[in-house]
Amino acid sequence: MVDPIAGPVIPSDPAELTTQLLQYQASLFDPGTGLPSLPAVMDQIRKMLEDQRSVQVLIIRIEQEQSLELIVGWQRYDALLRSVAEYLKNSLSSFRSAGSVLCQDRVRGDRFLIFLPDRRQTGRLLELVSEPIRVEAPELEEAFTLSLRVGQGSIRPRPSQRIERCIFTGLEQAEKDFNRRRRELDLNRRRELQQILRDRSVRTLFQPIIRVPQRTVVGYEALCRGPEGSYLEPAERILGFAQRSGMLGELEELCIEKALSNGHHLPLGSTLFLNLSFRGLEYLEGEHGGLMPLARKGGWSPREIVLEITEHTYAQDPERILKRVMKLRSQGFRVAIDDMGTGYSSLQTLTDVKPDYIKLDGMLVQGVASEPIKRNLISAIIGFAHTSQSLVIAEGVERQEEVTVLQDLGVFLLQGYFFARPKAAN
Numbered sequence: 001m002v003d004p005i006a007g008p009v010i011p012s013d014p015a016e017l018t019t020q021l022l023q024y025q026a027s028l029f030d031p032g033t034g035l036p037s038l039p040a041v042m043d044q045i046r047k048m049l050e051d052q053r054s055v056q057v058l059i060i061r062i063e064q065e066q067s068l069e070l071i072v073g074w075q076r077y078d079a080l081l082r083s084v085a086e087y088l089k090n091s092l093s094s095f096r097s098a099g100s101v102l103c104q105d106r107v108r109g110d111r112f113l114i115f116l117p118d119r120r121q122t123g124r125l126l127e128l129v130s131e132p133i134r135v136e137a138p139e140l141e142e143a144f145t146l147s148l149r150v151g152q153g154s155i156r157p158r159p160s161q162r163i164e165r166c167i168f169t170g171l172e173q174a175e176k177d178f179n180r181r182r183r184e185l186d187l188n189r190r191r192e193l194q195q196i197l198r199d200r201s202v203r204t205l206f207q208p209i210i211r212v213p214q215r216t217v218v219g220y221e222a223l224c225r226g227p228e229g230s231y232l233e234p235a236e237r238i239l240g241f242a243q244r245s246g247m248l249g250e251l252e253e254l255c256i257e258k259a260l261s262n263g264h265h266l267p268l269g270s271t272l273f274l275n276l277s278f279r280g281l282e283y284l285e286g287e288h289g290g291l292m293p294l295a296r297k298g299g300w301s302p303r304e305i306v307l308e309i310t311e312h313t314y315a316q317d318p319e320r321i322l323k324r325v326m327k328l329r330s331q332g333f334r335v336a337i338d339d340m341g342t343g344y345s346s347l348q349t350l351t352d353v354k355p356d357y358i359k360l361d362g363m364l365v366q367g368v369a370s371e372p373i374k375r376n377l378i379s380a381i382i383g384f385a386h387t388s389q390s391l392v393i394a395e396g397v398e399r400q401e402e403v404t405v406l407q408d409l410g411v412f413l414l415q416g417y418f419f420a421r422p423k424a425a426n
Helices: 014-028 038-051 065-072 074-094 119-129 163-199 235-245 248-265 278-288 292-298 311-316 318-330 347-353 372-388 400-409
Strands: 055-062 101-104 111-116 133-135 144-146 148-155 203-211 216-225 272-275 305-310 334-340 357-360 391-394
Touching (some): 038 101, 038 111, 038 163, 055 074, 055 119, 055 163, 065 235, 074 101, 074 111, 074 133, 074 144, 111 119, 119 148, 148 163, 163 248, 216 235, 235 248, 248 272, 248 278, 248 292, 278 318, 305 318, 318 334, 318 347, 372 391, 372 400
Parallel strands (some): 216 272, 272 305, 305 334, 334 357
Antiparallel strands (some): 055 111, 055 148, 101 111, 133 144, 203 216
């Protein structure tokens, strides 16, 4: 509370004072990474500038940050940000970089800032963060290989300019350098993706969906990958960059054609689960009149195919997507809602779409044996599924205790590394 005349009023109640201090701290420190935000370190940067003629600043972000969050979900993206923050802390520690400052531009942001008093250390750090980093975290079903994008600027104090504006001028310079490097890198990535589309060099991996306790296979999810060993090999990279480059429709068409073709190496009578975004649906509608022509060309019956759509796909334009979903169902295709249990999914989506399958996200499945809240949420979803005659599939199953608890809750279709990793059909 602030008195407009007397200034801030300090509460006399210790509990209220503690609450205000915690609120103040939360406004300055990111709760996910534990790093301070830029306002919290301004005094340190001022002191650096008093001691040095100039200070170097680096802006660092995960490549494809926005597309990546849409693909993997905000929980996994937060886990990746925590891992990157830890990596940057360890990198600065290995340099024994006295006086350096690591922070985020704002609370809950995804842009990291490093202020360095030594230009030579800046060059070494640039080399280090230019290399891909491998990230493993409990929240992730599999390890991620990330690339970081960097921009560099220089902060120089000027007697005629306020020190804060000198700092922001240096940040603007780093932002311009960041954008220049991004344009150059995007051009190279775009050429790489165009070559992949020309060569039709995407790969399809299949992961089985298992019915327990019999442990029989009821279907396979087709997963798209870029050429083996290339930068665009991981699904989140090739799909994320294609989305950002306006080539997602073409890529998803190719992925589906490859999945339908390679799927003939699966056991006879297999059900194929295909992932398709709203943009992919629109593209197929415009180019081929929908999914049916591709299915027929690939030698598949619509009843053998389940189309997986995510909540964030549905949320882009519910009415238009629902019309397309109804058309697909009238043709005999089945539909699954993917990523149920993430921040994107909602009971409203389930009510609208009335899916044949509901796929529980791996983030919801992980730790289900020890977290009552997750078990309660899964029970609620199962209750809805029974009412709507949907089948529930749990993704990301990695441990025996998860299998046991899920069966006890009434989930008998499971998918994850506990049973099999994705692999080629042959």
